[in-house]
Amino acid sequence: MAAALGEDALTRVSANAAETFTDAYYVALTSARGSLASYYVPKTVLPSGKLLPQISYNGTVLSDPDDFASSYTTQMPFTFFEVQSINAHVLNPALAPLDQTAKPKEQEANMSVLVQVSGYVRLIERKDGPMRAFSDTLVLVPNKEEAGAKGKDKTGEGKSWLIQNQNFRFVV
Numbered sequence: 001m002a003a004a005l006g007e008d009a010l011t012r013v014s015a016n017a018a019e020t021f022t023d024a025y026y027v028a029l030t031s032a033r034g035s036l037a038s039y040y041v042p043k044t045v046l047p048s049g050k051l052l053p054q055i056s057y058n059g060t061v062l063s064d065p066d067d068f069a070s071s072y073t074t075q076m077p078f079t080f081f082e083v084q085s086i087n088a089h090v091l092n093p094a095l096a097p098l099d100q101t102a103k104p105k106e107q108e109a110n111m112s113v114l115v116q117v118s119g120y121v122r123l124i125e126r127k128d129g130p131m132r133a134f135s136d137t138l139v140l141v142p143n144k145e146e147a148g149a150k151g152k153d154k155t156g157e158g159k160s161w162l163i164q165n166q167n168f169r170f171v172v
Contacts, residue, residue, distance in 0.1 A: 005107050010090045013108045017140055018088035018115040021161045026081040026117075033073045040065035041141060041162045054165045077124045082131065084119040091139060109142040112164065121170070133171035139164045 005013075021039075028035050043064050044052045051063035062068045091114040098110060115138040120131035140161040 005093065005104060009104065009108070010093060010111070013111065014088040014090045014113045017113050017161050018086050021138075021140055021159075022083060022086055022115065022117055024159075025163075026083055029072070029081060030079050033069065036069035036072060037065035039159065039163055040068070040166075041164050052165075053163055055163075056167045058168060058170055078126055080122040080126065081134075082120045082122075083117055085117070087116040089114050095141065109160075111142070113140045113161070114138075115140060118171075134169065135171055136166065136168045138166050 025039050028039065040053045040055070043066075046052065053063060053065060055062045055065075055068050057068065057072070060071070062071070091112040093111050094107075095110050095112060098106060102110075117136040117138070119134060121134050122129050122131050141164045143159050143162045
């Protein structure tokens, strides 16, 4: 069997995934709302009957990325997110069994990452207005689609990570 990734590699991969993903995602929430659905795994019904992705956005539960994107685009006023902290941990270091010849890059693309984000969001007004605190917990999984497929970003490459589960809350 291939040697498992060490703690340093797991930490590096989870930190890079969290930072890269959140940088793009919170910009999309503000200024690229039409691309929001591409940040989530495709709608899937598991054999157990559970729906993916699981999205809980301030108490509203959705499992369809297109429904989330549509409701966010039509119901949310202007938003400006200021991320204050990002915390990432490998949730599952081996989503699927890999054979003995698996390279480190294959192992890095075979894990799920738990990401906790907190910060402030300004609603309604672009430059003035109160900032409300928020907390967002994401489970990211590797994008199994080829580069250039669904989830295409500005560079023409597919996103490396997609949201499988999300729990977003405004903090009172």
